[in-house]
Structures are given as structure tokens and as C-alpha cells.
Amino acid sequence: MQFYETYPETFIVAEINGFVVGYVAGFMAKEGVGRVFSLAVHPSYHNRGVGGNLLKEIIEIFRSMGVTEVVLEVRSGNIKARRFYERHGFHKIGILEKYYNDAENACLMELEIK
Numbered sequence: 213m214q215f216y217e218t219y220p221e222t223f224i225v226a227e228i229n230g231f232v233v234g235y236v237a238g239f240m241a242k243e244g245v246g247r248v249f250s251l252a253v254h255p256s257y258h259n260r261g262v263g264g265n266l267l268k269e270i271i272e273i274f275r276s277m278g279v280t281e282v283v284l285e286v287r288s289g290n291i292k293a294r295r296f297y298e299r300h301g302f303h304k305i306g307i308l309e310k311y312y313n314d315a316e317n318a319c320l321m322e323l324e325i326k
């Protein structure tokens with residue numbers, strides 16, 4: 213709720229039959245740079261295009277805000293999510309060592325948009 217209240221224009225939920233089954237939260241990190249902070253879909257609704265639609269939607273909102281570069285961090289071991297982002301045009305631009313509380317590295321990914 214705090215994230216939604218701070219950045220309402222880049223917080224989107226996906227609903228099926230009136231139930232929230234996924235969300236994406238982002239914000240403008242700096243001029244021209246949008247950051248996807250968190251994206252998740254309820255496990256019962258995976259692999260139906262919900263996550264892809266949420267990602268496409270936030271990219272379009274960022275585009276309308278003048279963003280030309282979208283960045284995000286994902287756990288290095290989260291192969292499914294990394295492949296998902298690559299399918300949407302993101303590529304790896306770096307590693308953030310021990311980024312997470314449990315000391316796992318983050319993979320920093322970027323998408324350039326026009």
C-alpha cells in the first residue's frame with residue numbers, strides 16, 4: 213500500500229473475475245530511467261500471459277512519461293524470471309554482488325525503449 217500510495221501511476225494490478233492475480237510496481241528512478249521494482253503473478257495463474265501483459269503495460273506507461281531506459285534487478289538464480297525478461301527484450305548489464313538479504317547476487321537488466 214505504501215508503494216502504491218507513493219507511485220500510483222506505475223502500480224498496476226491484473227484482475228481475473230474480480231480477483232487480483234498479479235501486480236507490477238515501478239517508479240521513475242531518475243529522468244528518463246524507469247525501474248521495475250517488483251512483479252509477481254499468483255502461482256495458479258502462471259504461464260497464461262498475465263506477467264507479460266503487466267510488463268508490457270508498465271513499459272507503455274514509462275514510455276508515456278518520457279522514459280528511454282527501463283532497468284530491474286532479479287535474483288541471479290531466478291532463471292525463469294531472467295528468461296521471461298529476456299523474452300521481453302531485456303539484457304543483462306551487470307551483477308550486484310550480495311544484493312539480497314540472504315547474500316544472493318542480483319542480475320541487473322536493462323531494456324532501451326524509444
Ligand SMILES: CC(C)(COP(=O)(O)OP(=O)(O)OC[C@H]1O[C@@H](n2cnc3c(N)ncnc32)[C@H](O)[C@@H]1OP(=O)(O)O)[C@@H](O)C(=O)NCCC(=O)NCCS
Nearest residue numbers: 250251252253258259260261262263264286293295296299
Ligand atoms: C516471472 C513471472 C512474473 C512471470 O509471470 P507469468 O504470468 O507466468 O508470465 P507469462 O505467462 O507472461 O510468461 C511466462 C511463460 O509463459 C508462456 N506463456 C505466455 N503466455 C502464454 C499463454 N497464453 N499460454 C501458454 N504459455 C504462455 C511464455 O512463453 C513464458 O515463457 P518464458 O518464461 O520462457 O518467457 C512469474 O513467474 C512470477 O510471479 N514469479 C515469481 C516472482 C518473480 O520471480 N518475479 C520476478 C522477479 S522480480
